[in-house]
Amino acid sequence: MKRPSWLLYAAAIVGYLFLYIPLAIVVVYSFNDSRLNAEWVGFTFDWYRKLAANDEMIQAAVNSLVIATVTAFAATVLGTMAGFAMHRYRSRVLPILVLTPIAIPEILMGVSLLLFFVLLNLTLGIVSVMLAHIAFCIGFVAIVVRSRLAGMDESLTEAARDCGATPAQAFRLVTLPLIMPAVIAGALMAFTLSIDDFVITFFTAGAGTQTLPLVIYSMIKISVTPEVNAVSTLLMLLTLVLIVLASKLAPGTLRSS
Amino acid sequence: MRRLLSLASAAALAASLAAAPAAFAKDVLHLYNWNNYIAPETVKRFEAACKCEVKQTYYSDNEEMLAKLAAGAKGYDIVVPTGNALESLIKQNKLLPIDKAKIPNLKNINPAYLGTRFDPKNEYSVPYAYTITMLGYNDEKLKELGIPVDSWAVIFDPKILEKIKGRVTVLDSSSELMAAALKYLGYSINETDEKKLREAADLIKKAKPYWAAFNASSYIKELTVGNIWVAHGYSNDIFQANLDAQAAGRKFRILHGLPKEGAVLAVDSMAILRNAPRPDLAYQFINFMLDGKNSAELSNLIGSGNPNNDALQYIKPEVKSNKAVFPDQAVLGKLEQQQDFAAKDRRYRNRLWTEVKVK
Numbered sequence: 001m002k003r004p005s006w007l008l009y010a011a012a013i014v015g016y017l018f019l020y021i022p023l024a025i026v027v028v029y030s031f032n033d034s035r036l037n038a039e040w041v042g043f044t045f046d047w048y049r050k051l052a053a054n055d056e057m058i059q060a061a062v063n064s065l066v067i068a069t070v071t072a073f074a075a076t077v078l079g080t081m082a083g084f085a086m087h088r089y090r091s092r093v094l095p096i097l098v099l100t101p102i103a104i105p106e107i108l109m110g111v112s113l114l115l116f117f118v119l120l121n122l123t124l125g126i127v128s129v130m131l132a133h134i135a136f137c138i139g140f141v142a143i144v145v146r147s148r149l150a151g152m153d154e155s156l157t158e159a160a161r162d163c164g165a166t167p168a169q170a171f172r173l174v175t176l177p178l179i180m181p182a183v184i185a186g187a188l189m190a191f192t193l194s195i196d197d198f199v200i201t202f203f204t205a206g207a208g209t210q211t212l213p214l215v216i217y218s219m220i221k222i223s224v225t226p227e228v229n230a231v232s233t234l235l236m237l238l239t240l241v242l243i244v245l246a247s248k249l250a251p252g253t254l255r256s257s
Numbered sequence: 258m259r260r261l262l263s264l265a266s267a268a269a270l271a272a273s274l275a276a277a278p279a280a281f282a283k284d285v286l287h288l289y290n291w292n293n294y295i296a297p298e299t300v301k302r303f304e305a306a307c308k309c310e311v312k313q314t315y316y317s318d319n320e321e322m323l324a325k326l327a328a329g330a331k332g333y334d335i336v337v338p339t340g341n342a343l344e345s346l347i348k349q350n351k352l353l354p355i356d357k358a359k360i361p362n363l364k365n366i367n368p369a370y371l372g373t374r375f376d377p378k379n380e381y382s383v384p385y386a387y388t389i390t391m392l393g394y395n396d397e398k399l400k401e402l403g404i405p406v407d408s409w410a411v412i413f414d415p416k417i418l419e420k421i422k423g424r425v426t427v428l429d430s431s432s433e434l435m436a437a438a439l440k441y442l443g444y445s446i447n448e449t450d451e452k453k454l455r456e457a458a459d460l461i462k463k464a465k466p467y468w469a470a471f472n473a474s475s476y477i478k479e480l481t482v483g484n485i486w487v488a489h490g491y492s493n494d495i496f497q498a499n500l501d502a503q504a505a506g507r508k509f510r511i512l513h514g515l516p517k518e519g520a521v522l523a524v525d526s527m528a529i530l531r532n533a534p535r536p537d538l539a540y541q542f543i544n545f546m547l548d549g550k551n552s553a554e555l556s557n558l559i560g561s562g563n564p565n566n567d568a569l570q571y572i573k574p575e576v577k578s579n580k581a582v583f584p585d586q587a588v589l590g591k592l593e594q595q596q597d598f599a600a601k602d603r604r605y606r607n608r609l610w611t612e613v614k615v616k
Contacts (some may be wrong), residue, residue: 035501038482056313113329118329203325207287207332208312218292218315220474 024235030229047226051234054227060210061231063126064195065238071133072191076135079141079190080183084171087140087149102139109136110203117204123203124206132204133194140193141186148182149175184246195235216257283344284309289322289333291315291525294386295546296554303545308332309538326351326530334533335542339523341597343382344375346528353529359540362547362567369589370524370564374596382526383543386555389592390433390521391581393495393496395486397509398424406514409441412489413460418467426479427489429471433521433612434461434594437489440518440593441560447596451605458609462616471614477501480511491523492582496560513581519591524564 010256033042051057082098085091101109113132114124122128156178160170176183189231197215216228284307288295292315300311314333316322319342326336327349340347346352356451357363363383394406402420404411411417412425427434436446438457448454469485479485480498488495499511507603527546529539545551549567556563556572561571562582569577577583584592598606 034505036478036481036505038478039505041505067373111324114325114328114330118331124330124332202321203328203330205314206330207289207314208285215292215315218317220317 026229027233027236030226030233032226035225037224037229047230051227051230056210057212057215057227057231060212060215061235063210064212065235067126067130067133068191068195070130071137071194072187074130074134075137075141075190075194076183076187079138079186080145080179081144082138083145083149084175086146098142099139101136102143105196106136106199110200113200114203124204125209128204128206129201129209129211132200133190133197136197136200137190137193140189141183144182144186144189146180149180152178284535284538286311286335286535286542287333288313288542289316289336292317293559294337294525294555296558299546299551299554302483302551303542306545307538307541311542331530331532332534333530334535336523336528336530337385338528338538339525340373340375340383343526343528344597346607347376347381351531353531353533353536354380355383355529356540360544360547362544365547365549365552365565365567367564367566370585372376372596373524375594376526380503382528383547384564385525385527385546386552387524387564389492389515389562389584390436390490390523391426391495391516393480393488393490393494393498393511393512394514395480395483396511396512398486405515406487406512409437409516409518411487411514411516412468413438413441413464415463415467418464421486422467423469424484424486425468425488426470426472426476426485427468429473431606434471434489434613435606435609436521436595437516437595440516440520443518445562446521446593447598449598449602454460454605454609458613461613465613481505481507483507483509493559493561497581498578512581515581515584515588517588517591519588519593522592522594524594 007113029037030047031043031045032040033044033046034040042087046189082094086095087099113128113135115123116126117131152175157170160174161167165173196213198217200218201211202212205211210232216224219225219228272337278313286307286309287387288311290313297315300313303313316325319339322338323342323345326333326346337554360383366562367385370387371379376382392406392409392411394411398421401405404417404420411421418425427437435454435457438460439446439448439453442453442456442460444453444457448457452610472479472488476485476488476490477494477498478501480488480495481501488498495513496509502509502511510537527543529536529543547565547567549565549569550571551567552563552565553571555561556568556576558578560582562577569583580588
């Protein structure tokens with residue numbers, strides 16, 4: 001086997017630095033003893049202490065996590081079903097219905113969802129944000145699942161059916177385990193999309209409902225304080241723990257095959 | 258079919274969840290406000306006084322708030338729009354006419370801030386706080402160079418700019434920058450004459466090569482760090498920059514420079530929405546905020562201008578003595594509030610702005 005050239009290593013290193021340096025800076029400045037994200041002054045836990053006392057931001061972070069978790073779960077179930085249906089029935093209309101939300105501009109979706117919720121007389125709040133997030137995440141999950149199904153050997157399901165499995169059993173025992181990595185990838189994608197969505201959330205959140213992106217964005221005018229770095233660091237830590245946990249509990253799920 | 262049923266019941270559950278908070282809620286006042294635009298201790302004291310909870314939702318731009326309300330979002334009691342946004346809300350019939358008998362503290366407001374063209378009889382709004390768009394500067398550097406910061410010339414005159422080239426930022430806002438240029442030329446900020454607007458745009462184009470950037474978001478930081486010596490910005494931000502500079506132990510201070518030609522005054526007002534769930538609490542809140550002591554807390558926190566006469570006695574001397582934020586009557590007359598432009602004027606201004614930006 002030929003060893004990859006040093007050029008490839010160099011490109012990879014530059015790529016990873018580009019991805020991770022900004023994150024590292026966010027973490028480092030969360031311990032900086034200055035309100036400015038500009039220069040290193042000294043080490044402090046002050047921003048974490050301030051964050052602990054900032055009920056508003058903690059509430060926003062909790063809201064974001066709850067919304068993202070519910071969205072990831074619901075969008076994955078519905079998206080997997082949609083992806084399966086698209087693969088199975090080869091309809092022309094279905095993909096258009098499922099995938100349009102990915103293509104239309106977020107702002108359009110935000111406004112139209114808001115108008116729709118107002119029409120239904122639904123009180124805007126966490127639930128309306130969840131519904132909106134689920135609506136735009138389904139398409140992403142469906143795409144990932146469908147492409148996985150397209151690469152799957154059809155004869156495996158047929159074999160299961162030959163051996164007497166009902167369609168439901170064949171799906172549960174054969175198809176689902178095979179497409180699991182795509183389902184997990186879709187769920188992670190839905191989680192990420194939900195937790196950092198601003199535009200759609202802005203329109204569908206009601207009076208008194210704040211998510212982290214909404215709070216951070218509203219702070220831009222007065223310049224973002226390192227409390228934001230602190231809360232971001234904690235969220236990164238949480239995500240990291242979840243990913244490590246997932247790979248320990250089910251080592252196969254995060255790999256593509 | 259069973260799946261369809263369970264979906265339907267899930268939807269019903271979601272709907273009932275959505276409705277539930279309204280059913281058992283304790284008294285809540287929903288305030289739709291700018292971020293960091295009320296002191297936390299003021300909120301706590303009001304909560305104790307009204308035995309209710311204040312829930313704030315934020316916007317960072319008038320247009321955001323207008324868009325959301327125009328689309329039909331409801332549940333907010335009070336909103337804090339700037340002059341021209343207030344006008345839009347009134348035109349859209351979104352605001353509740355104010356019963357002045359319920360706001361005895363209205364007498365505290367300085368009459369100079371009442372009866373603006375946006376709401377001539379204050380039927381819908383009560384002034385809350387104001388900012389002035391001016392220049393923030395590094396006192397050490399500018400003294401060294403012998404440049405007095407009392408005129409828009411500092412950011413428009415090439416002779417002066419020569420000495421501070423690359424150390425100046427201006428707001429990335431067509432209305433604010435055009436206003437500054439128009440004022441420098443001796444015109445109104447709401448000028449609609451195309452020749453005069455063109456003149457202002459030409460002035461901007463000539464000065465542009467000397468500026469470091471159009472910056473509306475991080476100039477506080479740039480001033481504090483010392484990279485930028487003069488910034489066209491909002492009085493509150495300049496105040497914040499100075500606080501940050503002090504906290505970071507800088508030798509220089511960031512001072513306010515109010516150009517003698519006049520500047521943009523932005524008055525934010527409190528208004529009650531027509532579909533407010535709790536107009537009673539809204540009245541209570543407005544009256545509370547017009548009490549001098551409560552009103553002063555915001556000025557002390559962010560250095561905002563205060564239209565409340567009764568508040569002046571509670572405002573810290575270092576804030577109150579700042580003539581740029583609390584100007585004399587004579588200077589006050591030179592400040593102007595921004596209007597909503599007619600579609601035709603807005604198009605022309607947009608065209609000029611595009612020219613300015615691409616050149």
